[in-house]
Amino acid sequence: MRKIFTILWKDIVTELRTKELLSAMFTFSLIILLIFNFAFSFSSEYLKFATPAILWVTFTFAGILGLGRSFAIEKEGNSILGLLLTPVDRSLLYFGKLISNLVFVFIVELITLALFVLFFNYSIFHAILPLSFVIILGTLGFVSVGTLFSAIAINTKLREVLLPILLFPIIIPVIVSSVKLTASVLEGNSVFSAGSAIHILVSFDIIFIAACAIIFEYVLEES
Amino acid sequence: MRILLGLTFFSMIASIYSVFIYAPTEQIMGHVQRIFYFHMGTVWVATIAFIMVFISSIQYLRKESRRWDKLAYSSAELGVLFITLTIITGSIWAKPVWGTWWTWDPQLTTTFILWILYIVYMILRSAAGDDAKKAKFAAVFGIIAFLDLPLVYISARMMRGISPVVFGPGGGGIAPEMMIALLVTLLAFTLLFIVLLKQRIDIEDLKDRISSIRLEEGI
Numbered sequence: 001m002r003k004i005f006t007i008l009w010k011d012i013v014t015e016l017r018t019k020e021l022l023s024a025m026f027t028f029s030l031i032i033l034l035i036f037n038f039a040f041s042f043s044s045e046y047l048k049f050a051t052p053a054i055l056w057v058t059f060t061f062a063g064i065l066g067l068g069r070s071f072a073i074e075k076e077g078n079s080i081l082g083l084l085l086t087p088v089d090r091s092l093l094y095f096g097k098l099i100s101n102l103v104f105v106f107i108v109e110l111i112t113l114a115l116f117v118l119f120f121n122y123s124i125f126h127a128i129l130p131l132s133f134v135i136i137l138g139t140l141g142f143v144s145v146g147t148l149f150s151a152i153a154i155n156t157k158l159r160e161v162l163l164p165i166l167l168f169p170i171i172i173p174v175i176v177s178s179v180k181l182t183a184s185v186l187e188g189n190s191v192f193s194a195g196s197a198i199h200i201l202v203s204f205d206i207i208f209i210a211a212c213a214i215i216f217e218y219v220l221e222e223s
Numbered sequence: 224m225r226i227l228l229g230l231t232f233f234s235m236i237a238s239i240y241s242v243f244i245y246a247p248t249e250q251i252m253g254h255v256q257r258i259f260y261f262h263m264g265t266v267w268v269a270t271i272a273f274i275m276v277f278i279s280s281i282q283y284l285r286k287e288s289r290r291w292d293k294l295a296y297s298s299a300e301l302g303v304l305f306i307t308l309t310i311i312t313g314s315i316w317a318k319p320v321w322g323t324w325w326t327w328d329p330q331l332t333t334t335f336i337l338w339i340l341y342i343v344y345m346i347l348r349s350a351a352g353d354d355a356k357k358a359k360f361a362a363v364f365g366i367i368a369f370l371d372l373p374l375v376y377i378s379a380r381m382m383r384g385i386s387p388v389v390f391g392p393g394g395g396g397i398a399p400e401m402m403i404a405l406l407v408t409l410l411a412f413t414l415l416f417i418v419l420l421k422q423r424i425d426i427e428d429l430k431d432r433i434s435s436i437r438l439e440e441g442i
Binding site for chain 2: 145148152155156157158162165166169170172173176177180195196197200203204207208211212215218219221222
């Protein structure tokens with residue numbers, strides 16, 4: 001547990017020094033919200049149907065930007081070697097990276113959500129608890145696979161360009177169920193009222209966190 | 224190999240005969256229904272191919288032997304080919320029967336995502352650089368993609384959960400002659416898959432030999 005925390009702390013300290021990752025992700029999510037605003041030219045009854053889609057497109061797109069950098073940073077300073085040389089289990093390295101990615105993505109999501117309320121004048125406070133629950137589960141889903149794929153993509157010729165191509169087809173179940181759940185909780189229903197969506201989301205999280213933790217060491221061998 | 228080729232050839236002839244002459248014409252859909260046999264044949268082969276990718280990917284990560292990687296890669300390539308044929312034959316069948324080339328029915332959506340996933344598998348291989356990376360990254364993606372498929376299918380069904388109409392062959396009410404034609408076709412396509420897979424692996428072996436000769440001769 002301490003070892004995981006050390007990796008997390010290392011990433012946070014690096015980020016606090018440069019602030020490049022968070023500011024890039026944050027600006028990008030701002031731009032996406034802006035484009036959505038122009039693309040739909042919203043009226044309020046329209047917004048009800050579009051909100052879940054806007055939120056999840058913004059979360060995943062901004063998230064992928066951060067995930068792409070996650071291993072690029074290690075690769076550039078060749079500090080990945082340092083990580084590999086540390087005498088810890090490789091799956092602990094995975095959990096360390098996973099949690100630090102989660103922290104960054106959660107921060108960006110929180111700001112995005114606040115800006116969304118501000119820009120679109122749409123209240124989400126009646127459903128803030130179930131909504132956060134859905135966002136946490138959905139983010140866990142796409143960041144779990146994203147962390148693994150980030151390590152793969154950065155070691156190919158296409159680098160970060162490959163990451164969205166690898167990741168998006170895999171996380172379709174996450175996006176489908178998160179959008180459905182978000183729509184449902186914003187209407188004031190509980191997370192269990194959207195049929196099998198919650199089951200899909202939770203199963204995805206469990207299956208892929210386990211699978212990625214096991215597989216991660218094979219990816220690291222090639223970096 | 225010669226025996227296998229012969230068997231494949233004759234089962235193909237038998238399949239064509241049974242599909243076009245032996246099997247009765249479907250009452251409502253007419254002759255166009257005969258494409259169903261080839262449609263099932265291709266989707267059957269694609270399914271076998273993707274299961275092979277999954278198994279050989281796991282084996283590759285465990286043993287790191289080139290043989291498993293060749294098997295995974297060759298199967299994936301054939302899988303993409305046959306799933307493309309599945310989508311094409313399905314569209315040809317769907318147009319006169321449903322009046323549209325494509326609908327976002329759960330089975331079709333899943334097939335479409337399956338197709339994309341294994342095309343991504345190919346892209347990953349071509350982007351990966353050297354052979355060891357290629358094999359390892361592809362194996363990782365092959366495993367993750369296969370684990371994803373049940374969830375993709377369930378979520379596609381959930382999105383379309385409202386529509387009660389179930390398309391496709393109803394399973395139960397199929398004439399015995401049709402069943403025989405289907406089984407013959409499945410056999411023929413399975414043999415064809417084995418032949419193609421063997422050819423594909425032979426090509427990879429030859430490539431390996433060429434590069435090792437090049438290395439020895441210093442070219």
